[in-house]
Amino acid sequence: MKPATVQELIWAGVLVALAAFWPMMSNGYWLGIGVDVMMYTALATSWMLFSGPTHYISLASAAFFGVGGFVVGSGMSDYDASFWSMLALSAVIGGVLAALIGLATLRLSGVYFVIFTLGLAEMIRNLVSWVQNNFLGSRGLYVLTDFTDAHLYWMLLVTAGCVYLLGWIISRSRLGFALRIIGGDETVARHVGINTATAKVILFTTTGVFGAIVGAIIAPRWSYIEPNQVFSPQLSFFVVIMALLGGSGRLWGPVVGVIPFLLIWNWVDSNFSNQSILVLGVAFLVIVYFLPHGFVGRIEQLRASARGRS
Amino acid sequence: MKQASAVLSVKNVTKRFGGLVAVSNMSFDVAEHEMVGIIGPNGSGKTTMINMISGVFAPTDGRISLRGRLISDAAPQIIAREGVGRTFQLVRLLPGLSVLENVMAGAVYGHKRRWGRDAEDFAHSVLERVGMDAMSHAPVSSLTYIDQKRVELARTLAGEPKVLLLDEWLAGLNPTELETGIELIHNLRNEGRTIVMVEHVMDAIRSLCDRCVVMSSGAKIAEGTTEGVLSDQDVIRAYLGDDDA
Numbered sequence: 001m002k003p004a005t006v007q008e009l010i011w012a013g014v015l016v017a018l019a020a021f022w023p024m025m026s027n028g029y030w031l032g033i034g035v036d037v038m039m040y041t042a043l044a045t046s047w048m049l050f051s052g053p054t055h056y057i058s059l060a061s062a063a064f065f066g067v068g069g070f071v072v073g074s075g076m077s078d079y080d081a082s083f084w085s086m087l088a089l090s091a092v093i094g095g096v097l098a099a100l101i102g103l104a105t106l107r108l109s110g111v112y113f114v115i116f117t118l119g120l121a122e123m124i125r126n127l128v129s130w131v132q133n134n135f136l137g138s139r140g141l142y143v144l145t146d147f148t149d150a151h152l153y154w155m156l157l158v159t160a161g162c163v164y165l166l167g168w169i170i171s172r173s174r175l176g177f178a179l180r181i182i183g184g185d186e187t188v189a190r191h192v193g194i195n196t197a198t199a200k201v202i203l204f205t206t207t208g209v210f211g212a213i214v215g216a217i218i219a220p221r222w223s224y225i226e227p228n229q230v231f232s233p234q235l236s237f238f239v240v241i242m243a244l245l246g247g248s249g250r251l252w253g254p255v256v257g258v259i260p261f262l263l264i265w266n267w268v269d270s271n272f273s274n275q276s277i278l279v280l281g282v283a284f285l286v287i288v289y290f291l292p293h294g295f296v297g298r299i300e301q302l303r304a305s306a307r308g309r310s
Numbered sequence: 311m312k313q314a315s316a317v318l319s320v321k322n323v324t325k326r327f328g329g330l331v332a333v334s335n336m337s338f339d340v341a342e343h344e345m346v347g348i349i350g351p352n353g354s355g356k357t358t359m360i361n362m363i364s365g366v367f368a369p370t371d372g373r374i375s376l377r378g379r380l381i382s383d384a385a386p387q388i389i390a391r392e393g394v395g396r397t398f399q400l401v402r403l404l405p406g407l408s409v410l411e412n413v414m415a416g417a418v419y420g421h422k423r424r425w426g427r428d429a430e431d432f433a434h435s436v437l438e439r440v441g442m443d444a445m446s447h448a449p450v451s452s453l454t455y456i457d458q459k460r461v462e463l464a465r466t467l468a469g470e471p472k473v474l475l476l477d478e479w480l481a482g483l484n485p486t487e488l489e490t491g492i493e494l495i496h497n498l499r500n501e502g503r504t505i506v507m508v509e510h511v512m513d514a515i516r517s518l519c520d521r522c523v524v525m526s527s528g529a530k531i532a533e534g535t536t537e538g539v540l541s542d543q544d545v546i547r548a549y550l551g552d553d554d555a
Contacts, residue, residue, distance in 0.1 A: 180404075180407065184403075184404030184407060187402065192419050193421075194387055194419050
């Protein structure tokens, strides 16, 4: 991943400002898609903070997302806690969980890391279900708030904006450069003096914090929460596919992957609801065969060849 | 009295991998501004020795210290920051980064911790010194083998190491490249750097090294001036077998 430029930050600021008007221009179906877009933009961008430069493909997104949703659900329905305090708590728990997973996976790389994160997310789902069923009484949790979709949309927009800003700062820092070196060759990284463990755990923790925040914000949308629903492994795959479709070469890559993917997904889902999972497979094939570096890679390739011709 | 000026000191170092003893009871010192060669037949444990100094793995027994500070238990990143820089037997560059960024990687996390403009300027100056500054914005995939080696050397130099470890830096070069390579290391030597080199190219060893440590089957079989060890009977036997000794 290349360091982000000031120009990119300005563009991102303009886009965030424009996106803030979406709830005023749409309602119902399109606002719902807007919420999905913001949710996955935040998730995929935060996934990219760690996985983009290091090339470690994490399938643990659902674990953090689920923890966020579950903490809000459990806190609000079992302990009468406020949404905001649970939002803060879920960020902390998501961060701690990510740090632990990060520490546990330090020695893993490549496919081992992928499988381990997937397995761990599943384990957490089952563990939470088990605790919920045996010790906390209720099977499902009610999250009742006054938030409308527009409120959720704005909260997610702010979160996505924060993720981007943080990513922008990191990509221009020593830490960001260290991650690119780790992504290139971890042995070299250690031998130039980088504490690779610390760098990886810090970034993975950020991913966990934001995953949990997004999960917490989206919880009121469902009203009724069940562990199996918020810890759905499909979400982890969605995040990876969208991020890769956009391209991991740039921090803004996920945005250009999330929007087309969700539009197609929703269209297929509403017309051929049994076939929607096909979209996931097709998107994966498209990435492998046509867009190995995502839309971003293709855009930059076209730009480079245009420059070469002129 | 030699102890006092030793920058790098290896004492009774042994490395076992399971039942295999890769390095056995090695001891040697490297003084400031000295250029020491570690030579020996293939599989004699030279690279293992370099790997232990740079922290890839810790010795099973013994101590390695840099200016009196024990480094043999430290992680590679700590040893790098203490001032040990190395190149790799099979050149290792960072593929997604430009030549300049590859060299900056060495400057940013070393003991000087340069950043931004400072790191960039310094990387340029190091590239200049190895004769690669013109290529600073090229992708590393476009480089020839000797150029890759030069960039890797530049990255190591950018960390301003107190001790430079070169692991067969001259291996795999063609005769013209070899000449360039030897000259480059000669210049480093003239700058007064402290260098430990593992090498097979005898011409290079003769013209570059002040002293040599000879290893065979993991153990030190000779140590002394380059001319001295190269005419040593044990060394000749280790390289060529009993008949030629």
